[in-house]
Each structure stands twice: as structure tokens, then as C-alpha cells.
Amino acid sequence: MADDLTDFATLETIARDLALAAGRLIVDERPVGLGVAATKSSATDVVTEMDRRSEQLLQDELTRRRPDDGLLGEEGASTVGTSGITWVVDPIDGTVNYLYQLPAYAVSVAACTGDPSQPELLEPVAGAVYNPITGELFHGHRGGGAHLSIREVTQSLRASQEGDLSLALLGTGFGYEAQIRRRQGALLAELIGDVRDVRRGGSAALDLCSVAAGRLDVYYESGLNPWDRAAGQLLVQEAGGVVRIEDEQPGRLMVIAGSPALVDELAPRVTTR
Ligand code: LIP
Numbered sequence: 001m002a003d004d005l006t007d008f009a010t011l012e013t014i015a016r017d018l019a020l021a022a023g024r025l026i027v028d029e030r031p032v033g034l035g036v037a038a039t040k041s042s043a044t045d046v047v048t049e050m051d052r053r054s055e056q057l058l059q060d061e062l063t064r065r066r067p068d069d070g071l072l073g074e075e076g077a078s079t080v081g082t083s084g085i086t087w088v089v090d091p092i093d094g095t096v097n098y099l100y101q102l103p104a105y106a107v108s109v110a111a112c113t114g115d116p117s118q119p120e121l122l123e124p125v126a127g128a129v130y131n132p133i134t135g136e137l138f139h140g141h142r143g144g145g146a147h148l149s150i151r152e153v154t155q156s157l158r159a160s161q162e163g164d165l166s167l168a169l170l171g172t173g174f175g176y177e178a179q180i181r182r183r184q185g186a187l188l189a190e191l192i193g194d195v196r197d198v199r200r201g202g203s204a205a206l207d208l209c210s211v212a213a214g215r216l217d218v219y220y221e222s223g224l225n226p227w228d229r230a231a232g233q234l235l236v237q238e239a240g241g242v243v244r245i246e247d248e249q250p251g252r253l254m255v256i257a258g259s260p261a262l263v264d265e266l267a268p269r270v271t272t273r
Contacts, residue, residue: 008141011085011111011126015231016139016149018061018089022054022107023132026092029053034099045176046095051075054091054107062087070116074227086116088124090227094203103133108205110230119226120245120253127231129205138209138235146212146238159241160217163261170195171207171219180223187270204255208232211257212239218258220270222248229255246271 030050038047055075062071070081073089080086087109092098094105110127126141138157140146146157162168172188174181192198199216201207204224210216212235233243233255242263248254248271256267 008111008126009144012128012139012141012144014062014065015109015111015126015128016130016137018058019107019109019128019130019139020137021061022057022091022109023130025057026050026054026098026105026107027132036099040176042176042178044096046099047075048092048095048099050098051092051095055089058087058089058091058107058109069111072116072119072122072226074225080116084113085125086112086114086119086122088112088119088122088226088230090205090225093129093205093228094201097202102202104131104201104203104206105133106131106203106205106209108227108231110227110234112230122226122230124230124234127234129209129231129235131206136209138212138231140235140238142234142238144238146235148209148213157212157235157239158214159212159236159239160214160259160262161240162217162259165194165218165262165265166196168195168217168258168262169197169199169215171199171201171210171216173200173202173204173207173221173224175223184222191266191269204228205232208236208243208257211241212236214239216258218256218262218266220254220256220266222254222270223252224255233257 036046055073068083070086071079090108098105110124112122114122128139130137137149236257243257
């Protein structure tokens with residue numbers, strides 16, 4: 001790239017446009033009586049027709065605006081590009097919240113560099129996460145900082161610098177498979193007495209944005225897919241937070257994000273599984 005920051009800023013603008021468009025779609029065109037169109041890893045890992053329509057909109061827009069880029073989407077979109085940029089998108093992150101009409105779901109759009117054959121290792125360089133219910137648009141690019149725009153007002157984001165775990169507001173989430181959830185619940189039971197309190201929002205993308213905004217001091221979750229975390233992890237880093245992605249166990253990654261001190265303290269406690 002001739003001028004990375006300029007190009008990254010251009011990619012951020014595209015990510016913002018797409019997240020807004022897909023976010024408006026999933027609210028404005030949500031059918032009455034929306035049901036489950038399909039399930040994936042378990043009976044509770046649901047897909048709706050709006051997940052699919054949102055991803056189709058993202059794919060169509062990226063084909064139009066960035067025809068040489070690659071694409072990886074939660075609902076199956078998968079194309080290898082020639083530009084060195086791969087878009088990693090979650091058309092609705094927090095699908096269960098969306099299905100239940102809990103106002104904590106988002107469209108997550110990230111532009112990444114790296115080898116698309118190893119999606120877990122893709123590096124986000126620009127991204128946007130949009131909650132269409134609150135109107136919060138989190139966005140940023142590598143070297144450009146992290147920001148929150150609500151309608152026409154934009155503010156810079158700064159992650160927590162809390163150093164005391166006992167004062168930390170901790171976020172986490174759980175997988176869709178019962179046996180994994182039991183293990184994740186046991187881990188949380190070990191931690192809950194050591195922190196201020198716990199929040200489980202139901203959207204990793206929004207949880208990571210909460211870390212970037214200082215609304216959570218630290219967050220951990222295992223089993224996330226690249227599309228759940230790509231945009232949010234970039235925003236945490238651009239807001240002065242730290243993101244560590246380590247093996248919880250072979251083949252299953254753990255994401256820990258937050259203030260440097262808390263990530264250092266929490267990481268060994270959540271990865272010795
Ligand atoms: C969700 C994540 C959330 C996790 C859920 C689910 P989805 O993604 O954002 O953090 O706890 O189990 O994986 O399935 O709504 O795109």
C-alpha cells in the first residue's frame with residue numbers, strides 16, 4: 001500500500017458505511033414473527049433469515065466497492081481476493097439477542113491483512129461495529145485511534161487502565177455447546193469472587209467495544225470466531241488496551257482484552273485449561 005494510514009482510513013470509511021447499511025436493514029426489514037431459519041453447532045446456535053440477508057448486503061456492497069478484496073462471513077461468504085485485504089464480517093453478532101429482541105446486537109465489519117487460509121491469524125487494520133438499536137457506531141483504523149459516533153457526535157475512546165482485579169468489571173461469554181458451557185461456568189465461578197462484578201452482554205463485538213470504551217475493564221471468552229472479534233479487537237488496541245489471543249486448549253482460542261495489567265493477571269488464569 002502506498003500510504004497505509006490513508007488507505008486504512010479509506011477502509012474504515014467503507015466499514016462504517018457497510019455496518020450502518022446492514023444495521024438499518026436488520027431493524028427496518030425485520031419480519032413480524034421472525035423465527036429460526038437454521039441451526040449450526042447446536043440447537044441454540046441459531047441463524048435467521050436476517051443474518052443471511054445482512055451478509056448478502058455486505059457481500060454485494062463489497063463486490064461493488066472493493067472487487068479485488070477477499071471476504072469471510074459468518075454465514076458462509078468466502079472469497080479469496082488479490083488485493084491483500086480480506087473483509088471479515090459478522091452480519092449479526094449477538095444473534096440470540098436479536099432473535100429475542102434484546103437491544104444488544106451489532107453488525108461487525110473488519111478489513112484485515114494476512115493469509116486468508118489462516119483466518120484465525122488475520123490482522124484487522126480497519127473496522128466498524130454498529131448497534132442499530134442504540135445508534136452507537138464504534139469505528140477506527142490502525143494508527144488512527146478508536147472512536148464512537150452517535151448520529152453526528154464523535155468521541156475518542158480510551159480503554160480502562162485499571163490495575164486492580166478486585167475493582168475490575170469483567171465481561172465474558174459462553175459457547176453454544178452444553179459441555180463447553182459447563183466448563184466455562186466453572187471457570188467463571190473461580191473468578192467471580194476476585195472481581196468487582198461480571199457482565200455477560202451476548203455479543204463479543206459489543207463486549208470488545210465496551211472494553212475499548214472503558215465500559216468493561218477486562219473481557220475474556222474462548223471459542224470466538226474471527227468475525228466475532230476482528231473489528232472489536234482492533235478498537236481495543238487503538239484505544240490503548242491490550243488483546244491477547246492464546247490457546248485455551250489445542251484448537252480452541254481464548255481472547256483476553258482489557259487494561260495491560262489486568263490482561264497480564266487474567267491470562268494465566270483462563271488459559272490453563
Ligand atoms: C455470539 C458471540 C458471543 C458469544 C455467543 C455467540 P453470534 O456470536 O458474539 O460473545 O458468547 O455464544 O458466539 O453467534 O451471536 O454471532
